[in-house]
Amino acid sequence: PERLVSARGCQSSCGGVDIPYPFGIGVGAGGRDCFREGFEIDCVYDGPVLANTSLRVVRLSVDPAESLVMLPVGRMCYNATDPRRAEEYSHGETLMNKHGVYRFSSARNMLVVLGCNTMGTIGSDKTARLVDGYSYYLGCMNFCNSSASAQDGQCASLGCCHVDIPPGLTHNYFRFREYDHSSMMDYSPCDYAFLVDRTNYTFRRSDLLRDTLRTSPVWLDWAIRGAGGADSASLSCAQANETKKYACLSNQSYCVDATNGPGYNCNCSEGYEGNAYLVDGCTNIDECADSDKYPCKGVCRDTEGSYRCTCPPGYGSDDPKTQRCAPKFPPAAQICIGNLRRATTSQY
Incomplete structure (x- = not known):
């Protein structure tokens, strides 16, 4: 039988990207939403984006429960006439997590900071709000003695540093500490901070001069969570199975508690494949x-x-x-x- 991926009567792809339920685009033939709350996708002229954002979607997957999107890069560029003062600033902030379904994958991503004499940090609204309205989790700092300090392939605090990110990160807000760039405007006029797939970035000294660095590929873990993603409102498998909104709809499926934040995911049972979030979505494998x-x-x-x-x-x-x-x-x-x-x- 034909394998179900999207809800019946709904658009199944956009720009060459499959859109599996619980993700979906708009309203289906029966007048019902093609997506579960929090998983809406907009199909625009150049492909799919997370609804109400400009985040381009590269891949959506139900097993494993992850998404690959292009996330904005934070940047701070210095004034050529006054290199002690930044003239261009972007926090790379996004508001993708209104319903709390996403977490940045701590297993697949890292934080990278580029620049000489710079400190970059990332903030998240997971816990109590502190500086500038966000709690700061982590960051790193770089130095350069000269234009030759940074070396291709080396990301160890000479023009480039990187750190692992913790589980549970829900938001991105990049911030930099200003330092005097008087002696380095010709080889490091800007500072950059970004999350990125840890297998998809290798530092090059020329990156310090890449004015075109605007987005980076980032993996998101997702799960079925409560309203607004609040931990107290998100159910475990044992709790969710007793509710009317239980997401594991296929008869040949089972529930697993989420590993990055609260909530749960659904998988097809052994010997079956497909989409566990749809009725009859898991079908027999012809071994x-x-x-x-x-x-x-x-x-x-x-x-x-x-x-x-x-x-x-x-x-x-x-x-x-x-x-x-x-x-x-x-x-x-x-x-x-x-x-x-x-x-x-x-x-x-």
Whole structure:
């Protein structure tokens, strides 16, 4: 059967990007929203964006529960005539988390700060608000003695530094400490701070002069959470299963508590694949069609939620999934073969 990805009657892709439910675009054929609250996607002329933001969506996935988006870069550039004062400033702030479904992936992202004689930090509204309305989690600092201090491929506080981010980060607000840039305007006129996929960035000294650095690829973890994403309003699997808004709708699915923040996610049961957030969204896997992943050196037969691997009549194997089937001889034939082997051996 056709595998369900999006809600029936809803747009399933935008700009070459699949839009799986609970994500969705607009209203479907039946007049109902194509998305679960907090997961709305807008389809614009150049592709999908998170609703009511300018964050371009690169990928949406239900298993694992993650999204890849292009996040703004924070920047501070100094005045050429007064290099002790910044003339251009961008906090790279976004308001993507109105419903609290997203967390920046601490496993897949890192914070990078570029610039000479600069300190960059990132803030989040996860806890009590402090400086400028945001609590500051982390940052790092760089120095340069000369234009040759920063080296390609090195991000260890000489023009570039990076740090891991903690779980639970819900917001981005970049801030810089101003330092005198008088002696470095020709090789480091700006400071940059950004979250980025830790496998998708390698520092180059030329990055210090990249005026085009505006966005970076960032992974978001997402989960089914309560109204506004408040921890107290977000349910665990055990609690959510008793509510009318339980998200795991496929019969062949199960619930797992979220690992980055409160809430839960839904997965298809073993032997099934598809979208656990849709009724009939998880369908049987035909294991016999994928011998690399589901080995069978005998006769393969698909079953609901699993498969059988057996030997044909007259053949046997201790484990036909890993060992080839060999002919099975009746006792009389085995005695004849044994006698023949002994006779042949005695001739030599």
